[in-house]
Amino acid sequence: MSDKNRRLMTPDGVRDLLPGTAGRKRQVENRVLETFSLFGYREVATPAIEYSSTFTGEMNGDLEGKLYRFPDERGRTMALRPDFTFPLARLAATHLAGEALPLRLCYGGSVWRYATGQQGRQREIAQAGVELIGSGSIAADAEVVALAVESLLAAGLSEFTVCLGHVGFLQTLLCAHGVTKEAAERVKAYFNRKDFVSLKEYVATLAVSDRSRRCLLGVTALRGGRGVLDEAAALLSAGTERDSLDRLEETWLMLEEFGVSRFITFDLGLVRSLDYYTGMVFEGYTAGLGFPVLGGGRYDRLLGLFGRDLPAVGFGLNLDHLLTVLERRGVFGVTEALVFVSYSAGGRAGAMAEARRLRREGRPVILDVAARTREEALAEARNRGAGEVIHCTAGGRWTGNE
Amino acid sequence: MNKEWLTMALAKGRMLPPTLELLERAGIGLGQLREKTRKLVFSLDDVGMRFIMAKPADIPTYVEYGVADMGIVGKDVLLEQEREIYELLDLKIGHCRLVVAKKTGSGLFTGGYVATKFPRSTERYFQQTGRQVEVIKLHGSVELAPLLGLADVIVDLVSTGRTLKENNLEEAETVAHITSRLVANPGSYQMKGARVSWLAGLLEQAAEGEKENAESI
Numbered sequence: 001m002s003d004k005n006r007r008l009m010t011p012d013g014v015r016d017l018l019p020g021t022a023g024r025k026r027q028v029e030n031r032v033l034e035t036f037s038l039f040g041y042r043e044v045a046t047p048a049i050e051y052s053s054t055f056t057g058e059m060n061g062d063l064e065g066k067l068y069r070f071p072d073e074r075g076r077t078m079a080l081r082p083d084f085t086f087p088l089a090r091l092a093a094t095h096l097a098g099e100a101l102p103l104r105l106c107y108g109g110s111v112w113r114y115a116t117g118q119q120g121r122q123r124e125i126a127q128a129g130v131e132l133i134g135s136g137s138i139a140a141d142a143e144v145v146a147l148a149v150e151s152l153l154a155a156g157l158s159e160f161t162v163c164l165g166h167v168g169f170l171q172t173l174l175c176a177h178g179v180t181k182e183a184a185e186r187v188k189a190y191f192n193r194k195d196f197v198s199l200k201e202y203v204a205t206l207a208v209s210d211r212s213r214r215c216l217l218g219v220t221a222l223r224g225g226r227g228v229l230d231e232a233a234a235l236l237s238a239g240t241e242r243d244s245l246d247r248l249e250e251t252w253l254m255l256e257e258f259g260v261s262r263f264i265t266f267d268l269g270l271v272r273s274l275d276y277y278t279g280m281v282f283e284g285y286t287a288g289l290g291f292p293v294l295g296g297g298r299y300d301r302l303l304g305l306f307g308r309d310l311p312a313v314g315f316g317l318n319l320d321h322l323l324t325v326l327e328r329r330g331v332f333g334v335t336e337a338l339v340f341v342s343y344s345a346g347g348r349a350g351a352m353a354e355a356r357r358l359r360r361e362g363r364p365v366i367l368d369v370a371a372r373t374r375e376e377a378l379a380e381a382r383n384r385g386a387g388e389v390i391h392c393t394a395g396g397r398w399t400g401n402e
Numbered sequence: 403m404n405k406e407w408l409t410m411a412l413a414k415g416r417m418l419p420p421t422l423e424l425l426e427r428a429g430i431g432l433g434q435l436r437e438k439t440r441k442l443v444f445s446l447d448d449v450g451m452r453f454i455m456a457k458p459a460d461i462p463t464y465v466e467y468g469v470a471d472m473g474i475v476g477k478d479v480l481l482e483q484e485r486e487i488y489e490l491l492d493l494k495i496g497h498c499r500l501v502v503a504k505k506t507g508s509g510l511f512t513g514g515y516v517a518t519k520f521p522r523s524t525e526r527y528f529q530q531t532g533r534q535v536e537v538i539k540l541h542g543s544v545e546l547a548p549l550l551g552l553a554d555v556i557v558d559l560v561s562t563g564r565t566l567k568e569n570n571l572e573e574a575e576t577v578a579h580i581t582s583r584l585v586a587n588p589g590s591y592q593m594k595g596a597r598v599s600w601l602a603g604l605l606e607q608a609a610e611g612e613k614e615n616a617e618s619i
Contacts, residue, residue: 194488285592290468
């Protein structure tokens, strides 16, 4: 393709936001970030460009192949940030090292990842999210999940589910049934993709008892309300530690106190794809959208990579997905009616005064850029979708409603 | 029963009759679909389900984008598309194999030209088995390619192997065993969890029954 053709196009996976959509996106982002700040989370911003070593390493195998990398002027490898969790961990370990714990931080902005698989996948993703750093308590888990619910509500979504799981449950179960570490990784990968066909085939090949096989496959059915936790406990043999289930139970009770439990379901087969989760994990879904609108969990070992060993929990919300759903549901009201102010010879000063007055009142005004007749002004206003026209002449002022 | 509507995408064509039989065994009678008709959407009020008829290759798209909550589609299509949808159940219908076939009597294939309708699965398979190939994408009559000298081997679906034999080809390697799968959209899987489990349960029973029949023959 010639450079001339390319000049008119955007690269694969990124897009222009047009009038209307761009404004609505900002509106959604504002509502979400406002909710974060109501919970005491302080906004931070980090650079779009970082050293790629911030993001690579043992805990980020999943992002490794999706990183936009390029050399800087001295040949060092740079990266466009693929998420906010790592940069915020860096902040917590450096600039904010002296602050009282726990830290409550939030952010909103783009992340970039090479899309794998399908064509047409977005590579620039608008995210907003929070990190609660320095508390390993169940109350911290519950607060972050409750905040996830409240931010979806604030954005205008009413029908959604946040499903909770715990990476420790499957881990304990696999261990208790004597599954080797290597095999356990494979089983978890199948759970992550919810590829239950391969899971069943693979579990059949494991050197474990039939009862163990039934237990492992039984996890696929552990979805639904609070009762799921009791069913889950039945799969663990007596004496096995059930810390993960106890924590989920306690989290649930707190979410009831937060008044958001009607949005919560359990899915004990939920395994998030990122390697760094160590405890509770959760994903938010809404009808008619195949992708999660938000995801998060507890990651108690990540901060250690940055030299400050602190527990942490957080989530990220995909604003593009959220915007798509909200636009489809038509939750955006009509915007404030636009006023078109025009003038004919001698009326300019009056028109400007009129525009200034209206703008002070908070009304959006388009002030015409040339003198024209009243009829022309009416046609022009109609073309621009203005709800009201004010035409000023040397002798006075004429008002009309479209 | 909670009557939340479930939309399911079904494949038109060869796989439709066995799919309908399976649904019928699961207690979901779709008699109206057996008649020759051009209608593409059907509703079954008593079980709260809607069915969309689609080309097999489009089913993962409908499911991924959420216009269908679930779908029934061949593993060959799933292997080729690598979508982010959940594969809940092997329905054990539509048995066939994705195979490498070569001209009868020709030697071991160590690399070269491969003609296929499944370029991505083919590419992946030869990469995994350490052979360099150039994949030539065709849309049909793949068996012609070795005869005309367009390719050394083909990768294609076979069930009985008759078409291969008639074109003087033989199976050399099995790439994958194919059956139809029940797939679900991750959003529907969570939002309509109980309904999805209900249907998966019915279909699993029906599919297991089928297997026993097949084994007793």
